[in-house]
Amino acid sequence: MNIRTSLIFLFSLLLFTALYAGSQGTADEPPVSEDSQACIDCHNMVTPGIVRDWQTSRHSKNTLSTALGKDELSRRVSITKPPENIADSVAIGCAECHMLNPDNHTDNFEHFGYAINVVVSPTDCKTCHPAEVDEYHDTKKAFAYSNLKSNPVFNLLVETSTSTYDYSEGTFSSHITGHSQNETCLACHGTDVKVAGMKTIESDLGEIEVPNLTNWPNMGVGRLNPDGSKGACTSCHPRHSFDIAIARSPYTCGQCHLEPDVPAFNVYKESKHGNIFTVKHKEWDMKAVPWKVGIDFTAPTCATCHTSLVTDGDGTVIAERSHDFGSRVWVRIFGLIYSHPQTKSGNTSIIKNDDGLPLPTTFTNGKASAFLIDEKEQTARKEKMTNVCGSCHGSTWIDGHFEKFDKTIASTDSMTLAATKVMLDVWRDKIENNENPFDEPLELKWVNQWLFYANSIRSASAMIGPDYATFKNGWWQIVKNLKDIEDYYQLKKGNKTE
Amino acid sequence: MNIRTSLIFLFSLLLFTALYAGSQGTADEPPVSEDSQACIDCHNMVTPGIVRDWQTSRHSKNTLSTALGKDELSRRVSITKPPENIADSVAIGCAECHMLNPDNHTDNFEHFGYAINVVVSPTDCKTCHPAEVDEYHDTKKAFAYSNLKSNPVFNLLVETSTSTYDYSEGTFSSHITGHSQNETCLACHGTDVKVAGMKTIESDLGEIEVPNLTNWPNMGVGRLNPDGSKGACTSCHPRHSFDIAIARSPYTCGQCHLEPDVPAFNVYKESKHGNIFTVKHKEWDMKAVPWKVGIDFTAPTCATCHTSLVTDGDGTVIAERSHDFGSRVWVRIFGLIYSHPQTKSGNTSIIKNDDGLPLPTTFTNGKASAFLIDEKEQTARKEKMTNVCGSCHGSTWIDGHFEKFDKTIASTDSMTLAATKVMLDVWRDKIENNENPFDEPLELKWVNQWLFYANSIRSASAMIGPDYATFKNGWWQIVKNLKDIEDYYQLKKGNKTE
């Protein structure tokens, strides 16, 4: 046997030993704490699926000691020493998460002798993952609830388009409905989860008392939690496997970033990147940390470009991990109502533009520049993204791509402006009433112009999904809609003047 | 023996063991009956793909004896002893299915000395799977053909919207076309397959005579078969692997339950359940019977909640298997034109509502309660579903979810009612003519209100796919469409009065 053969033989024997040990009864799996074992004993019968899912997770197979024992690039916790409130020699089980920080939790309740929080929050996750929670803390996602509901313009749009309507004697009356907001905008943006006292429910062990949560269930990215924190890590790291392969898969982002308003997932699927992912990811390592380009994967997912720690095969860092999903993005192509440089703060309801409104652009595309990142920051972010592109593409390719993208941003904004100019005539002629600009037929077509068509074209440009720039809410629709608005305006005007 | 010799010896031994085991494996495959072997001898050349597909199936690898030898929960046949017309020691091959019950089959024909049925029907499958066929027998799926074609209201909708139209001198003339019905509504609902004599076709072995089938091919769930039975098991268990993994995959249901009218598949894909399925099902056991939650899978597919036998890891039954797809469903959210409690019978053409029409609700949402399941049955079915949810979710979650769902059912019905009230004005003013309520522009928008938008919102609510409640045929469209109907009605009225 040469050296190489000997090594392989040794490796095989080691593997045998490992498997043998495994078969002996999970000797290497970390012990479960007494508290968690108590949870499992009941919940293995009551909610067996969630217990078993946790048993497949890294949380069940690691202790803080083993997690901290990894080299820095491979580490999945961002603490440097064990926190005080979790033992470092047990698996991260039910109790380790659901019993944290009880004093913060208005949803903490006595449950068969244990003080349990219903809703594990980012503040709880921060115990072991502080860097990730801090990255997220001031992002638009973290503020996704208040950015809608505390902004009177957006809130009017939300309420108008999710109200029920009655019709009688030629007139509509409307009723604002909370449940429809929870199932639409707030399903992704997050709801305001509060504890409204306790309630009694039937269980297999008789009647029990549990907190009565409002606006629950919800997994929105900007959820307001009963402990006062914002966000839901489970949006992308769902319960209870917390498998990083899920967070890195485009289907996860695709739960909210979907056509017609934010067709990022659809565009990705149609792109060459998505094409290669779909065919080849079965052969990839979707769980490796760090994520090595060309080794672990050969085409990017959403996470690769926007979030993940990416290195080359030798461990040289190409992109740092960040849960600030805007950190590699300089322009906001999701136009409201025009595209614009990213906002400085994730809290966009503090913006005041020259119309006096909390919007990043005025009605005719004047930028609220004081609230937007400057050119230097834009350049820095673009360089981060370009660095990721450069893993596979040369400069000529990348430059050509972003040159098209820049032009498309300008073109689509001009198509929104044209539609807005028609609307100014519509409102001037009192064909429709702009007191609420979101509740009449031409107004709703105008919203489609920027919310659906301009957004779709820009997303398609950013990630090269041609159909979403063409016939699928693309140029075909943005031109047709503009013509339709003007034509229908003429008809309404003709009808009115009789 | 030195190390090297030992290894070579060991390796040889292993190789022998592997080969020996392999040869034993082949010996274990059951014999093919003489009749089936005759089919295979020719069809291995004529239609090799379908023969090979069968060879991958459990039908080719089991006899009735081995199938009946399994413990009850794992058994895939629902007989307790072998039927008389299939030998219990041969594989379930071509002849075992295609030569069953020849006297029932008007499509039975002489084929190279064998009496063959072209269309294997549920009655044939019932030979070994009687429970499954009985469960299916009175379902809406089984009646899917006649529920459309024997109901004058629905038949008018079908015929009006699949006719060809000619235009001349300002007037349309229409022509009802059977082939377009076969490719649209009846592709999913099933066609009426009859034998219209025999016809001669060319084959590799010269001219042969075969039955001339009408409305064929078709795999619709309510297909009328030449043996007088209803349904097509192959809709979900396609030929000839009959792989249960296909039936359990959402893609199968998604062939018919698709947006815009029944977006169940789309909503599922967008949901967290679908998200987890898409990423993780590669690691699941999609073929295990029974299907063990948390062990074989960690998030539900359509089948999990609506059909499959589900147990926990210890074999405790969480949900019984049923091919009555309504058995765990209490409300029919596919509104025609409003949602309503499930019908008592799968045959909905027998209903008579207070308008005198065979519809479960009246035009203004009066329920035809005599034909609908009562509250007790609704509660019983909801409990079955809740039990499935409870595999992973606690009561607070489940209760909150269904509370939203109930409110959304009411809200969407009110949005249909509002549109209907506008239409009453439209028809009163003779702007459009309700003799056929499915053939003029405002009428067609009104159909969209319930068939697309209300259905989409309710599906999205049921399975948590927010986009289908919001911008993708959701609240945005249901509100916009209502305003558009009224606005366009005013224009047409203005135009008419000149």
Next chain:
Amino acid sequence: MNIRTSLIFLFSLLLFTALYAGSQGTADEPPVSEDSQACIDCHNMVTPGIVRDWQTSRHSKNTLSTALGKDELSRRVSITKPPENIADSVAIGCAECHMLNPDNHTDNFEHFGYAINVVVSPTDCKTCHPAEVDEYHDTKKAFAYSNLKSNPVFNLLVETSTSTYDYSEGTFSSHITGHSQNETCLACHGTDVKVAGMKTIESDLGEIEVPNLTNWPNMGVGRLNPDGSKGACTSCHPRHSFDIAIARSPYTCGQCHLEPDVPAFNVYKESKHGNIFTVKHKEWDMKAVPWKVGIDFTAPTCATCHTSLVTDGDGTVIAERSHDFGSRVWVRIFGLIYSHPQTKSGNTSIIKNDDGLPLPTTFTNGKASAFLIDEKEQTARKEKMTNVCGSCHGSTWIDGHFEKFDKTIASTDSMTLAATKVMLDVWRDKIENNENPFDEPLELKWVNQWLFYANSIRSASAMIGPDYATFKNGWWQIVKNLKDIEDYYQLKKGNKTE
């Protein structure tokens, strides 16, 4: 050792054997040429992803000698002896492709001492794959750029629907924009890539000079390349794994053949073929050459029916490989504006119909027969496709299927004709102006009639995806749109006459 331990021990030893054999295999990888090694030495740092992707490819693992050593059916090159300009004992690396035919390449440039082409073209690929490039050479795909841009009718459609518009004092002004064409129509059809001098870019090794390419990047199927050739093999065989599994996967075709205009991919996904593919292809061999029906796969993808070399399990050829994607297709169901027999040449801009226009049919569906394949050729192509169907389906099934298809082709053309007749009245009455038939509201609805709805129904008929024939751009929309056109025409007429 108990039985379990023994088994684990045995498994480990087997693994050892496998790994040992594997380590020997590494030694068999072909040497990389000196030129290619120079590329890799830098690009492993500069663009590591693309280098690693190539390392997974067959190009990196074969020489021309090993490629030519295979039996004819399994061979992936279509030469019979090594070409003169590639060594036959090295891997097909960077230099072997990017340094070919430098005299043809206006994009050839000096790059660290090497003369490199930026854009590898079909002419370059032809060095080893001449049959494939020849098959492609006269197809509609190869002419996809000029068929749009050299045809004044289609070019008007392209320019009108991708222009930006301004609105002022009740009037629109428009501006033709190249970048929006590049991101829409030409993203799939291909752009005209030319070298506009050199430019200086920053690299990790300082400033370097590279060719300044116009309309780049692009991967369209009819791309005009800097060496004068047409096409981009990388559209379907993407860089740099060139994995045949990608080309054979429906997701690749689905990058361009997407709803609403060409919903082939969507229809396939909804079909039973797509259903089986989605669930089962994990168990298939997507890379086997030849592709053996029933052995390597049990349901077709796009490639199976339209392109691939398909054999039965014994190696009998069912369909020859062809990169002329029309070779098994007799009718063009992508109607412009009606369906018609396939064109004789892939260059469709040479057609002249009885209206004097370069379109395969006249405005009222007169065929330009001199430019279309005759009945004999149609029959021959249909027989090729029928042969593929016959791998799994009997004659009755196939005949019934194509009978429906033929009727649907006629029906949908009649629905386009009806809409066209209404438009003739619209233009006669000067309600809209047909000087440009693609720029006013009724005209745009008329385009939808054939481009979206008729095409969708025919695709759904061809591949059995019922929703795309029904409610998803199907009969529901084609009927509704026809009624809408006529109704809105009456409104505009009423408004005008005041």
